[in-house]
Amino acid sequence: MLFFIEVTLSGMMAGVMYSLVALGFVLIFKASGIFNFAQGVMALFAALTLVGLMEKFNFPIWLAIIGTIVVMIALAWLIERIMLRHLVNQEPIILFMATLGLAYVLEGMGDILWGSDVKVLDLGIPQGASDWMLDSFDIYIEKLEIFAAVTAAIMVAFLAVFFQKTRIGRALRAVADDHQAALSVGISLHTIWVIVWSVAGIVALVAGIMWGSKSGVQFSLSLIALKALPVLILGGFTSVPGAIIGGLIIGVGEKIAEVYLGPFVGGAIENWFAYMLALAFLLFRPQGLFGEKIIERV
Amino acid sequence: MNQQSSPETILAVENISLSFGVMKVLDSISFDIRRGEIRSIIGPNGAGKSSMLNVINGFYHPQEGSITFKGETRKQMAPHVAANHGIARTFQNIALFKGMSTLDNIMTGRNLKMKTNLFWQALHIGPARVEELENREAAEKIIDFLGIQAIRKKPVGKLPYGLQKRVELGRALAAEPELLLLDEPMAGMNSEEKEDMCRFVLDVNSEFGTTIALIEHDMGVVMDLSDRVLVLDYGKQLADGVPDEVRNNQDVIDAYLGVPHEH
Amino acid sequence: MIYRETGQFKANYQDDQALFPIAQDRYVILVILLITFGLVPALLNEYWLNAILLPFLIYSLAALGLNILTGYCGQLSLGTGAFMAVGAFSVYKLMVAFPGIGFIPMVVLSGVITAAVGTIFGLPSLRIKGFYLAVATLAAQFFLIWLFNKVGWFFNYSATGMINAPPMTIFGAIVTGPKADPIAKYYLVAAFVAVFALAAKNIARGRIGRNWMAIRDMDIAAELIGVRPLIAKLSAFAVSSFYVGMAGALYFAVWLGSAEPTEAFDINQSFLVLFMIIIGGLGSVLGSFLGAAFLVIMPIMLKNLMVDGFGTTSALAEHIQIIVVGVLIIGFLIVEPHGLARLWRIAKEKMRLWPFPY
Structure with a gap:
């Protein structure tokens, strides 16, 4: 039983990581209807930039983080300027494929700017097992994972307030609803997009820091981020709580499947379990856990 | 009533x-x-x-x-x-197949009149060819009827609104x-x-x-x-x-x- | 040669329906076929055949397959790599188990098997659309590759998990394995591509192709005029996977000679083929060829230029190549979503009217 709890907890922690990436997807999708395939690479790019600033320019941690945030905002501005601006009112599938191209550009740029070797990211986030959990419940859990969970919670709370209470948040939701209607009441689409992509970039940075601290900053990070896609299918593309819960379900589900089912089929089913789960789910509830059913009109 | x-x-x-x-x-x-x-x-x-x-x-x-x-x-x-x-119909907001030509839109309307299978279609000989020609003639009759000969091969997405409505009527009529x-x-x-x-x-x-x-x-x-x-x-x-x-x-x-x- | 249609009048619909209604196009195709089957093998050396023409032709076939699904029927797939793997492993098992049935039927049969697998993974398309479907095809990608890695039966329990193509002959010439004759390989692949490109063009311009495009452009209207989404989508998945499967079989057996699933058929293969049809032109048979040619030749040229010309490291050249591909994708989607094929058509229109602007 203890082992099961341990597996579940470690699954939840992995799930929090997925949620962090999924959150970036949701933000952009909500505000622009774009399914941003590059979100994972953005996390990688942010983490690479952070490490690069610290290693190559000897920035202290706080300055490196600020520097990275500046870079991510500049990136958002460039993306809007060069790409999004020219793709307004295109089909969603065209926009999706454009972000595929963006993923390649960012990947190549990250490699050229900061090198493609695996990097260690040490921000002084506590490492090792949590003694308290080990002593009082006999459960092994990484401090880093607890830290990640807390960070995610704070960020979600922050985003919720941002969306519900601020003027920009309301404008964001208006844009998500209907581009043209939003334009016609005087909301600047371009500004909104820059803001959203900046926020998504910062979320990507947080995700990149967490993943990077755990397993080093390397290209596989952007592949792990692909797992955010099944998370979104479960949670719905427009729901922030959906992204969190979806992430937890996927994280826990694949850990349990790996530990209890994996040995019978040769292991490594973590590679595909999330996608299959999402696929099965899609067949029964195409709109996700929290999405609304859309009435089609002709 | x-x-x-x-x-x-x-x-x-x-x-x-x-x-x-x-x-x-x-x-x-x-x-x-x-x-x-x-x-x-x-x-x-x-x-x-x-x-x-x-x-x-x-x-x-x-x-x-x-x-x-x-x-x-x-x-x-x-x-x-x-x-x-x-039963055929047209739509309030034009629902044409935008990437296809006028002729192809109308030919798609004749879909149910056409029966040859994938194999013949891939070869484009025999029954598939005959069928395509027969239906082309029927489609041309509708094109004549609506007076849209000049836009036969044009992609419909770029046609003016009034013509699009006409093509849509043509597509519905094609199904007889x-x-x-x-x-x-x-x-x-x-x-x-x-x-x-x-x-x-x-x-x-x-x-x-x-x-x-x-x-x-x-x-x-x-x-x-x-x-x-x-x-x-x-x-x-x-x-x-x-x-x-x-x-x-x-x-x-x-x-x-x-x-x-x-x- | 002056590209004009003046004076070429169509007296009946039969002529107007012809594959290439303009006479000059027919000559061009004839010349291309003559060059492909006559001149190329005589003029080009082994490096050209093996390193450029074979991958170009094989990727053209795969791109044709994906274009049927994505370009014509509008169903985005990110599982092309895995479906190529299905074709590769099918042809491998056939070569090992039934060497007597001949290599050409084996490749076709591999296509059929892939079509069956593809249809199964196409089932979700009946309920889900757009990028939701893309995620579903990711499931195919990761699951199938895992399967080929873990289940020993597929690679005949070889210690490395690799599959190696045993030598097969057609008319006495060896076309697979390490001792294969480059010219024979080239002829075989070129023949496959020529035949099936023609078939794809025929399907695309007939009833089935129109139904695919109808589903792509306006699925609800298509349904209401009697196009069955079930049949249209699944047939697109089946035909598409058939092509992709054959391409995978040729890719492994004729070109690579040996393959290991995680490297040869990973998700980057899926992206590569998708990029080919975006750059070449969605919904265009010609575009599949142009895109494949571009993405096969461009990296080689870029690498030669950078490494030999500017003395950069090959790692840097590779990174720059990734960026170039990404930029091109975005650029094409913004400027010309119909890709190189549309640029070619615009050029032809201009030539028709030249020297008058309209």
């Missing part, structure tokens, strides 16, 4: 009710369409006109009621059943339907285009003998074209009859002049 299906009735809907969640879109609607007539459905925006057409050709599934088409009664239609049995549903065929047209479209509707009706059900906002057009008119308002049936009856119906006048509703 509880007419039994008489021999000349092509379609009869009985007590159709449709709702989405708590929203009642159609509330116990019954009417019929006689073979060969032009039947109009009018009503203010949100009256349920388009939904009614969607029910007839099986895109929406009503919770209650039945649809009798050519003597067969069903609780609801399926889109392919409707298409197979000779017995019942043609037209959802606001003249919306957004100038008076000249409207006149053209009216003439096509009348010609289709008289030349091909096609039964037509149409939704239209322009009262002049409706009263001139229609044999009978059905009036809907907030999903309810307000009136049904020949144009003159409907014109003088007090409920209809109230609905259009905006006497406050009691909900």
Whole structure:
């Protein structure tokens, strides 16, 4: 039983990581209807930039983080300027494929700017097992994972307030609803997009820091981020709580499947379990856990 | 209006009710369409006109009621059943296949007339070739009828609005339907285009003998074209009859002049 | 040669329906075929055949397959790599188990098997659309590759998990394995591509192709005029996977000679083929060829230029190549979503009217 709890907890922690990436997807999708395939690479790019600033320019941690945030905002501005601006009112599938191209550009740029070797990211986030959990419940859990969970919670709370209470948040939701209607009441689409992509970039940075601290900053990070896609299918593309819960379900589900089912089929089913789960789910509830059913009109 | 299906009735809907969640879109609607007539459905925006057409050709599934088409009664239609049995339609917001040419759009309308399988199609010889040519001829007849020869090979996405409406009519006609549903065929047209479209509707009706059900906002057009008119308002049936009856119906006048509703 | 249609009148629909209604196009195709089958093998050396023409032709076939699904029917797939793997492993098992049935039927049969697998993974397309479907095809990608890695039966329990193509002959010439004759390989692949490109063009311009495009452009309207989404989508998945499967079989057996699933058929393969049809032109048979040519030749040229010309490291050249591909994708989607094929058509239109602007 203890082992099961341990597996579940470690699954939840992995799930929090997925949620962090999924959150970036949701933000952009909500505000622009774009399914941003590059979100994972953005996390990688942010983490690479952070490490690069610290290693190559000897920035202290706080300055490196600020520097990275500046870079991510500049990136958002460039993306809007060069790409999004020219793709307004295109089909969603065209926009999706454009972000595929963006993923390649960012990947190549990250490699050229900061090198493609695996990097260690040490921000002084506590490492090792949590003694308290080990002593009082006999459960092994990484401090880093607890830290990640807390960070995610704070960020979600922050985003919720941002969306519900601020003027920009309301404008964001208006844009998500209907581009043209939003334009016609005087909301600047371009500004909104820059803001959203900046926020998504910062979320990507947080995700990149967490993943990077755990397993080093390397290209596989952007592949792990692909797992955010099944998370979104479960949670719905427009729901922030959906992204969190979806992430937890996927994280826990694949850990349990790996530990209890994996040995019978040769292991490594973590590679595909999330996608299959999402696929099965899609067949029964195409709109996700929290999405609304859309009435089609002709 | 509880007419039994008489021999000349092509379609009869009985007590159709449709709702989405708590929203009642159609509330116990019954009417019929006689073979060969032009039947109009009018009503203010949100009256349920388009939904009614969607029910007839099986895109929406009503919770209650039945649809009798050519003597067969069903609780609801399926889109392919409707298409197979000779119901075709056009759409309020043009629903053409934008990436395809005018000719291809109309040829797609003949889809159900074509039967050869993938193998023959891949070789493009024998039956597939013969079939393609036969249907091309039929499609060309419609192109001639609508006077759109010049845009035969043009992608429809780039055509002006009025022509797109015409191509859409062509695509529906290509199926050689017995019942043609037209959802606001003249919306957004100038008076000249409207006149053209009216003439096509009348010609289709008289030349091909096609039964037509149409939704239209322009009262002049409706009263001139229609044999009978059905009036809907907030999903309810307000009136049904020949144009003159409907014109003088007090409920209809109230609905259009905006006497406050009691909900 | 002057590209004009003046004076070429079509007296009946039969002529107008022809594959290439304009006479000059027919000559061009004839010349291309003559060059492909006559001149190329005589003039080009082994490096050209093996390093450029074979991958170009094989990727063209795969791109054709994906274009049927994505370009014509509008269903985005990110599982092309895995479906190529299905073709590769099918042909491998056939070569090992039934060496007597001949290599050409084996490749076709691999296509059929892939079509069956593809149809199964196409089932979700009936309920889900757009990028939801893309995620569903990711499931195919990761699951199938895992399967080929873990289940020993597929690679005949070889210690490395690799599959190696045993030598097969056609008319006495060896076409697979390490001792294969480059010219024979080239002829075989070119013949496959020519035949199936023609078939694809025929399907695309007939009823089935129109139904695919109808589903792509306006699925609801298509359904209401009697196109069955079930049949249209699944047939697109089947035909597409058939092509991709054959491409995978040729890719492994004729070109690579040996393969290991995680490297040869990973998700980057899926992206590569998708990029080919975006750059070449969605919904265009010609575009599949142009895109494949571009993405096969461009990296080689870029690498030669950078490494030999500017003396950069090959790692840097590779990174720059990734960026170039990404930029091109975005650029094409913004400027010309119909890709190189549309640019070619615009050029032809201009030539038709030249020297008058309209």
